[in-house]
Amino acid sequence: MADYLIETKGLNVGYGPIHVIYDLDFKAPAGEVTVIVGPNGVGKTSLMKAIMGMITMYSGQVFFEGEDITKVPPHQRTMLGIGYMPQTGNIFSKLSVDDNLKMASYIMADKDLVADKREMVMNLFPRLKGYLKRDAGTLSGGERQMLAESMVLMRDPKVMLVDEPTAGLMPKLVTDVLKKLEEMAEATGLPIIIVEQRARRALEIGDYAYLMRGGVFTFEGSAEELLNHPLLNEMYLGAVEVHDLKTIRE
Numbered sequence: 001m002a003d004y005l006i007e008t009k010g011l012n013v014g015y016g017p018i019h020v021i022y023d024l025d026f027k028a029p030a031g032e033v034t035v036i037v038g039p040n041g042v043g044k045t046s047l048m049k050a051i052m053g054m055i056t057m058y059s060g061q062v063f064f065e066g067e068d069i070t071k072v073p074p075h076q077r078t079m080l081g082i083g084y085m086p087q088t089g090n091i092f093s094k095l096s097v098d099d100n101l102k103m104a105s106y107i108m109a110d111k112d113l114v115a116d117k118r119e120m121v122m123n124l125f126p127r128l129k130g131y132l133k134r135d136a137g138t139l140s141g142g143e144r145q146m147l148a149e150s151m152v153l154m155r156d157p158k159v160m161l162v163d164e165p166t167a168g169l170m171p172k173l174v175t176d177v178l179k180k181l182e183e184m185a186e187a188t189g190l191p192i193i194i195v196e197q198r199a200r201r202a203l204e205i206g207d208y209a210y211l212m213r214g215g216v217f218t219f220e221g222s223a224e225e226l227l228n229h230p231l232l233n234e235m236y237l238g239a240v241e242v243h244d245l246k247t248i249r250e
């Protein structure tokens with residue numbers, strides 16, 4: 001078994017001529033919650049897309065459980081067990097909650113496993129049970145995030161990438177959503193990679209952490225160390241727009 005579930009080596013990524021990630025070495029230790037924090041536009045989502053194979057890489061490699069998957073197409077990465085909750089467009093708002101869960105698992109051949117996963121998800125997010133017939137588009141922000149996470153969990157992933165699970169949520173829900181992720185990680189032993197702008201809150205539930213600025217990591221180490229590191233405060237004061245200050249401090 002590889003030490004790192006997900007690893008990138010010398011990753012260079014961009015959009016056409018716009019280079020956004022530079023020579024990035026990323027490692028997500030097995031069995032841990034890895035948190036990537038950083039202000040807007042530094043390349044966090046682009047890193048997630050590179051791990052999923054959804055973006056053009058200029059150079060570099062992506063590994064899953066020690067195997068080079070750089071050339072593996074996105075849907076096969078999903079089949080290998082890399083679960084991904086994108087930052088936007090992560091549910092089908094015109095379909096019912098029930099149909100969203102079915103869509104998430106229709107590729108799975110093992111129907112007993114699907115039933116098990118469904119039960120697990122309903123226990124984790126009991127509120128969704130009462131909403132199965134509702135259109136997903138009518139759910140609150142927090143409930144949508146629960147559904148989006150459930151859809152990833154339905155596919156029984158070996159690792160879960162979660163891009164900004166608290167985006168647009170009010171402060172009370174932020175705590176609820178992050179606490180649920182922590183609970184889920186503890187209950188299932190599922191390693192999670194969380195991208196968050198709400199740095200402090202996310203680091204509180206994380207084990208391993210990265211701070212990203214301008215397409216590179218300026219810190220890598222334990223989440224606790226980053227929480228107490230001067231670089232985290234600099235992130236608040238640096239190239240951060242004033243209107244972002246509030247959310248990032250939370």
Ligand SMILES: Nc1ncnc2c1ncn2[C@@H]1O[C@H](COP(=O)(O)OP(=O)(O)OP(=O)(O)O)[C@@H](O)[C@H]1O
Nearest residue numbers: 015018020038039040041042043044045046047197
């Ligand atoms: N499709 C695209 N075409 C061109 N540039 C893009 C595209 N997507 C992202 N970018 C640019 O790449 C850079 C990194 O974007 P990315 O979405 O990875 O940032 P992020 O750290 O996830 O930011 P946020 O916290 O706001 O979600 C930004 O400058 C962004 O404008």
Ligand SMILES: [Mg+2]
Nearest residue numbers: 044045046087
């Ligand atoms: Mg992003």
